[in-house]
Amino acid sequence: MTAAILRFADSDHAAIESLLAHYGLSLVRVADGADIPGSFWGEEEAGIIGQTVYARGDTPVHSLLHEAGHLIVLPPERRADVHTDATDSIEEEDAVCYLQIVLAGTLVGVGRERLMADMDAWGYSFRLGSTRAWFEHDAGNAQAWLIAHGLLTPGDEPV
Template structure:
């Protein structure tokens, strides 16, 4: 568990309309479950306040960063349904799936009212995501062709 006082300032689930996030995830066959303040987050790989995943459900609290909610959701979205149903806490060890997950979370942020791709990329940088080119935006715009192609090939993005 991290010390909330030392966490960077990023957009959290409590800063946006929960219904908007739940609706976005539902379009991908996922259920967004709200966990009460101070309660443990089921399926959280990194521990609170990070989002958790179990099968088709994403668990968040109001203090869960939106980038975490989207990242864990995208881990589930990139999986075929039969693999998704078996997920508990850790979705993948595949580099292509991880890259596709990072790319897709930025795309989906653009569909989430009150967030947007620009804000999400800034939050990812503030939280400590690292990329060869030095920033999330540089990776997304200049070095993520393979992640985009992976998503297009599987019908998760339009070419």
Template sequence: MSAPSSPPSEEASVTRLAEIGFEAPATLLARYGLSLEHVAPGTAIPGSFWGDEEAGIIGNTVYARDDTPVHSLLHEAGHLIVLPPERRAFVHTDATDSIDEEDATCYLQIVLADELPGVGRQQLMADMDAWGYTYRLGSTRAWFEQDAENARHWLVEHGLLDTQGRPVFS
């Protein structure tokens, strides 16, 4: 699995925060002890690795604008969720270089999409494909369903998913 090397050059047709609002994502993140900070339109997003409309992370806060893709918000939040609280405090922009944590983050963002009204995992996986995530099986869905057992197992081992694959909230 790999995340895109950079965001698409043209605005991809993906679900954006403006379409679902900030209340549901903020409530979801709060269940993990995280905050969602709404960034004003046209303002640089603090802690954004890719810049542009991509979500950012600093400490326990995820930053996003109305034009931020939902998959980006969930991915960056996922990076913080998979980290132990003592490591979160030191995060600024780049959360990890661990392949296991990156895979777990991608898996978790898909599962968490089901917690957001109007999104769900099928839409999120389509958005990830449209954005340029790449997997050796050719699509996000194929990876999730056929090649992500290590990520799922990691999340269960770390108490972030139950044995049925449902999120465990802190």
């Protein structure tokens, strides 16, 4: 487990912005201490409205990637209607959890291992007991969903 969860303030902002832009999303940095628009959980958790992800310096990178993942899995025409809560689909939620790990692997200074450790530290729960165990042994449905929707290659490369 990591000593401290990686926060947006300690990450490569340009790399995250570039990653989100690849999917037609924008990133807005919210002032420290201000409420985060579109945050489902409040506090420091990232928010989503339309095609925009909102984050503060204290927002965990795993939260930012998770919320971005919710927008990425939606067809662009459905994104415009999103405000705070993107889905009630278990399949989509699983796909988003898988995608956030894959996306973390594309970011220098984040990586899959760090993100999975942060997810565990934050309290994500998977029936096999850890994010890594879920990702490696129980997430075939999430991976298949992402492949079927053209968001992932069979080799786990994001499209």
